[in-house]
Amino acid sequence: MKTRKAIIYVRVSTDEQAEKGHSLSHQEERLRSHCLHNNIEVVAFFKEDHSAKSFERPTFKKLLDFIKANKNLADMLLFLKWDRFSRNAADAYAMINQLMRMGVEPQAMEQPLNMEIPEHKFMLAIYLAAPEVENDRRALNILAGMRKAMKEGRWMGGAPKGYRRSRDENNRPCIVPSKDAELIRWAFEQMATGHYHIDEVRKMLNDKGVKVERSAFWWMMRSPVYVGKVIVPPYKDELAMIVPGQHEPTVSERLFYEVQDVLEGKRRKELPAHHSKQEDLPLRGFLKCPSCGRNLTGSASKGNGGRYYYYHCKNACKERQKAIEVNGSFYEMLLDISSNEKALKSFENILSDHYLKDNKQKKAELEKVNKELEVIRKRLDNAQMMTLDGALDATEYRNIKAKLEPEMSRLVRKQTELNSKDENEEEIMEFGFYFLRNLDKLFTVADLEQKHRILGSTFPEKLVFKNGQCRTTSPESAVSLLLKPSKDLKGNKKGRTKNFVLPSGEVEDNGVEPMTSCMPCKRSSQLS
Secondary structure, eight states: OOOEEEEEEEEEOHHHHHHHOOOHHHHHHHHHHHHHHTTEEEEEEEEEEOOOSSSOOHHHHHHHHHHHHSTTSOSEEEESSHHHHOSOHHHHHHHHHHHHHTTOEEEESSSOOOTTSTTHHHHHHHHHHHHHHHHHHHHHHHHHHHHHHHHTTOOOSSOOTTEEEEEOTTSOEEEEEOTTHHHHHHHHHHHHHTOSOHHHHHHHHHHTTOOOOHHHHHHHHHOGGGGTEEEEOOBTTBOOEEEEOSSOOSSOHHHHHHHHHHHTTSSOOOOOOOOOOOTTOTTTTTEEOTTTOOBOEEEEEEETTEEEEEEEOSSTTOOEEEHHHHHHHHHHHHHHHHHOHHHHHHHHHHHHHHHHHHHHHHHHHHHHHHHHHHHHHHHHHHHHHHHHHTSSOHHHHHHHHHHHHHHHHHHHHHHHHHHOOOTTHHHHHHHHHHHHHTHHHHHHHSOHHHHHHHHHHHOTTOEEEETTEEEESOTTSHHHHHTSOGGGOOBOTTSOBOOOOOOGGGSOTTOOOOSOOOOOOOOOOOOO
């Protein structure tokens, strides 16, 4: 009897080894024992830990290369069962034909077949289809389990940036904030300002130690996972949905939606200007040329044994002003603002009335939103009851729910915004007027960076220096009202200052000039 020569092949995937105990050593032992008792010579041995869903397996590719390089060395490829060979029937038939053409017959020790007997092909079809059906059923069960978990608000998959994998009290997998959560929140806050391009924020985050690729950072800024929600993707006739997650949110809904508005171009803020680093040129970046409207720059000139600073325009208009005169006029302007008590008092009254009126409007709008939410919730409850009673099928209910949920999310977001109120509102107003009443002193004692912050928050519309005077470029700005002479602010009979609006004819088109023309020297008094 002719001795057959075989190549032994054993395979196991990680989950099979854990669930069924298909260890590689056990398969090898049984195959070698079979060869010993059946006069089969083992000429090569291959083992691998890989899925059998396809033949794109590293070890199996080496096995084919071995057969091609050693023709007629073996006439059989021996494995334990057909599911060790393949779990894809179509690929398995193609590989069987390829091996047979190479003179090697694939054979399963526990499921032997004679390929020359036509009826055995029925058994082959069963042996090959069974593991594929098992794989498909397992995949469906896993998918159903994952969708059920996602609908319950559990995050599936790898932990996103700012989170780490953990276990809850029931020992189920979950995600919890990691040490990077604070930096992720910081990135959202920077994006919400509207002052940075998204890639600038990403690079700043990278510099702080959280490395994120460009596409991953875009996903981060868009993903509801950071507000404690989970997206359930669409599947067959089920539409996509967003459900409340079981994990802790990293950012508030208000901050998240502010970032979405910035990314969608609904809310853009003017980028900050490039400011001077020279103490003698604090207004560079905040002055406009009175001739051409471009921003003035600044520089120093040498002469008479010293350095003299100038604000000047780079355009052909050749605008050039001494920095000491412009700075002095600006300090005078700050003094005029701080000393105009009637205007400041009027502003306090205006804001008090505004907040009262605003709160009434918010309350009315909140009642309207609450009513609309109640209507949508009732519609969903009715649809659910009709589904339970059999008047609606599950597909119709899901479609109704998918149509109503986006509108509900929008109303909930609006409800959150209307309910949000700064707890320190009165303290903020008090500090704001304290700031205005001491604006000249605060600016004098501030360092250069603090001066720029004061300028940016107090004069966002920029300044212009013309005819020896500093003035605002916008005649209807809040600063314009503060520079209005006190005698023009008349009280009513009850002693309360009127809420005033300036007629357009009372102010020149090119801005508001200060009340006095004296040039105060630089004051060094400090606030206690």
